[in-house]
Amino acid sequence: MVRFAVQNLVRSRTRTLLTVFGTVVATATLVLALGLDRGYRSAVDSELVRKTGIHIYVTREGCPMEAASIIAQGGISPLFVPETVTDAVRTAAHVDAAMPFKIFALTTADGSRTDIFFGITPEIRRIRPDWRISTGTWFTGDDSVILGAEIARLEKRVPGDRIYFDHFDREFTVTGILARSNSQDDAAFFLPLHVAQRLIGREGKLTAIAVKVDDLRRLEEVRRALRGMLPEDYFVITAQELSEGVMTFFASTRAIMGVMVLIALLLAVLGISNTMLMTVTERRREFGYLRCVGAGTGDIIRLIAGETFIVCAAGAVGGVAAASALVPMFERFIRSTLTSYIPAAGIVQLHAVYAAVSVAVVILVGVAASLYPALKAARIPPHGGGARCLSIRW
Amino acid sequence: MPEHTVVAQLEEVTRGYVRGSERIRALDGVTLQFPAGSFTAVVGPSGSGKSTLLNILGCMDRPSSGRIRIHGDDVTGASEQLLTAIRRRTIGFVFQQFFLIPTLTVLENVQVPGLFAGNPSRHERARALLSSVGLGDRLHHRPGQLSGGEMQRVAIARALVNNPDILLADEPTGNLDSKTAAGVFDLFLQLNRSGLTIVMVTHNMDLARCCTRVVTIRDGRVHEA
Numbered sequence: 001m002v003r004f005a006v007q008n009l010v011r012s013r014t015r016t017l018l019t020v021f022g023t024v025v026a027t028a029t030l031v032l033a034l035g036l037d038r039g040y041r042s043a044v045d046s047e048l049v050r051k052t053g054i055h056i057y058v059t060r061e062g063c064p065m066e067a068a069s070i071i072a073q074g075g076i077s078p079l080f081v082p083e084t085v086t087d088a089v090r091t092a093a094h095v096d097a098a099m100p101f102k103i104f105a106l107t108t109a110d111g112s113r114t115d116i117f118f119g120i121t122p123e124i125r126r127i128r129p130d131w132r133i134s135t136g137t138w139f140t141g142d143d144s145v146i147l148g149a150e151i152a153r154l155e156k157r158v159p160g161d162r163i164y165f166d167h168f169d170r171e172f173t174v175t176g177i178l179a180r181s182n183s184q185d186d187a188a189f190f191l192p193l194h195v196a197q198r199l200i201g202r203e204g205k206l207t208a209i210a211v212k213v214d215d216l217r218r219l220e221e222v223r224r225a226l227r228g229m230l231p232e233d234y235f236v237i238t239a240q241e242l243s244e245g246v247m248t249f250f251a252s253t254r255a256i257m258g259v260m261v262l263i264a265l266l267l268a269v270l271g272i273s274n275t276m277l278m279t280v281t282e283r284r285r286e287f288g289y290l291r292c293v294g295a296g297t298g299d300i301i302r303l304i305a306g307e308t309f310i311v312c313a314a315g316a317v318g319g320v321a322a323a324s325a326l327v328p329m330f331e332r333f334i335r336s337t338l339t340s341y342i343p344a345a346g347i348v349q350l351h352a353v354y355a356a357v358s359v360a361v362v363i364l365v366g367v368a369a370s371l372y373p374a375l376k377a378a379r380i381p382p383h384g385g386g387a388r389c390l391s392i393r394w
Numbered sequence: 395m396p397e398h399t400v401v402a403q404l405e406e407v408t409r410g411y412v413r414g415s416e417r418i419r420a421l422d423g424v425t426l427q428f429p430a431g432s433f434t435a436v437v438g439p440s441g442s443g444k445s446t447l448l449n450i451l452g453c454m455d456r457p458s459s460g461r462i463r464i465h466g467d468d469v470t471g472a473s474e475q476l477l478t479a480i481r482r483r484t485i486g487f488v489f490q491q492f493f494l495i496p497t498l499t500v501l502e503n504v505q506v507p508g509l510f511a512g513n514p515s516r517h518e519r520a521r522a523l524l525s526s527v528g529l530g531d532r533l534h535h536r537p538g539q540l541s542g543g544e545m546q547r548v549a550i551a552r553a554l555v556n557n558p559d560i561l562l563a564d565e566p567t568g569n570l571d572s573k574t575a576a577g578v579f580d581l582f583l584q585l586n587r588s589g590l591t592i593v594m595v596t597h598n599m600d601l602a603r604c605c606t607r608v609v610t611i612r613d614g615r616v617h618e619a
Binding site: 003004007008010011285286289290291292293294295296297299381382 | 449452453454455474475478479481482483487489493495496497498502506507509510511552553556
């Protein structure tokens with residue numbers, strides 16, 4: 001039966017190939033969409049929750065989620081936390097460390113590049129165990145800069161080299177290079193906090209304060225304490241909430257991907273349905289003959305569904321392969337269009353289970369799309385109806 | 395004639411159609427028996443009802459009134475499932491246009507009815523049948539590589555793959571030249587001599603006269619010779 005089905009498909013090679021291609025597109029779209037959803041969630045969770053030792057952020061409305069989005073496009077958040085709040089935060093019970101920081105992004109005049117700057121203090125070493133200098137040292141003065149691993153590679157700089165920023169028309173000395181963390185840090189410049197503030201005219205103003213608690217079981221207690229000591233327009237959010245907040249910004253991208261997947265699946269379904277309807281029309285006499293020699297309704301339905309299964313399975317496997325090959329290009333495209341927080345780690349991660357689910361979905365939807373043509377074929381009377389198909393029986 | 399020797403039987407069968415404003419009575423009160431081992435030629439002018447008779451006899455169509463019996467069982471109102479089973483196991487079909495599937499080899503074409511019948515020995519049976527019709531060296535050819543006579547012999551082998559009790563042939567020599575037609579008819583005669591019941595619709599009176607019985611249909615009515 002399988003060979004019979006394959007031979008039937010070979011009869012119209014071009015049409016079969018076009019239908020398979022439609023299925024490849026639908027599957028690849030589904031696999032990439034699922035890969036983006038999984039990859040982005042995982043990368044955000046990793047960068048904002050799992051890899052850092054930061055448990056709570058003290059910020060103003062919208063920050064640092066808003067800040068993250070603003071810097072993704074290049075910019076400086078208009079909202080700020082006064083630096084003086086840091087000391088008050090440090091006095092709260094069970095606060096192990098508190099690090100004030102400033103984030104901003106500046107885009108070159110020609111728009112070709114956006115640089116991300118972090119203003120930090122030595123507390124970063126206590127609060128971020130993943131933040132580690134692999135070569136060189138901490139800042140040695142106000143003209144010091146520490147480079148993320150990727151930026152150092154791109155700029156071809158090592159400790160001791162000078163680096164010029166046309167944003168500030170000023171030269172800095174590279175004192176350290178960070179160990180690669182596959183996070184946003186890899187692509188960032190780190191400056192002493194007060195230098196960073198001064199460079200953009202935000203002296204005494206912070207993006208947020210990162211807090212590490214001494215006992216994670218007391219996280220909620222610390223949050224309530226901080227909430228109680230700060231004015232109404234302050235936000236005290238956990239790293240997990242921050243991650244979830246970023247995901248809400250990503251929701252629109254997910255929705256667009258969802259629509260794209262639905263359109264691709266719909267087109268594939270229409271293609272399969274159309275192909276199978278044409279097949280049934282062209283092979284009407286053949287189906288009639290098959291009914292003559294003992295093919296039952298179920299046999300004809302199985303034959304059509306089998307042909308569709310082969311088309312869909314070939315397309316689905318091809319779609320997974322195409323998606324795997326397209327990951328780098330798709331990732332570049334998404335990074336260039338995302339307006340929400342963009343993690344440094346890969347945001348498109350394919351997974352065997354998701355690929356298997358995509359293959360199953362495409363095959364199921366495809367075979368379901370062939371049911372109408374299959375039923376139509378099964379209703380063809382034995383001997384194809386012949387001249388009788390023009391007549392009404394009485 | 396004892397009941398059990400009759401393979402198929404039509405009793406007062408009528409079959410009508412409406413085409414536009416016209417009411418056509420393709421069969422009009424036809425009563426016929428087809429005894430086991432008989433070779434019946436059905437002749438008559440075009441549009442007389444020969445093919446309709448064959449379709450009803452082959453359980454491919456249902457009569458407007460009257461009864462059909464296969465091996466004595468009334469199958470007039472039988473379910474589509476039962477009719478399919480009868481077509482699978484009891485009846486073999488040979489058509490004027492051969493209806494070979496162009497993408498399958500000769501051997502695969504012959505196996506097709508066996509595939510639907512779930513016949514486990516269909517491969518060996520197909521080989522044996524093709525050898526018996528003189529096509530043992532053409533097993534892996536495609537229909538497009540065969541002559542008309544060879545294609546019809548493949549169609550006959552295919553009709554026999556499930557070991558039917560009756561073979562229905564609708565103008566099996568209609569597309570063949572006289573020499574090839576004679577060869578194909580000889581094959582029918584051999585099959586009939588071996589005990590197979592055959593009903594053959596034909597326009598060729600020379601061939602019809604060689605059958606054990608000739609049934610003439612005119613305007614849907616039977617005139618038996």
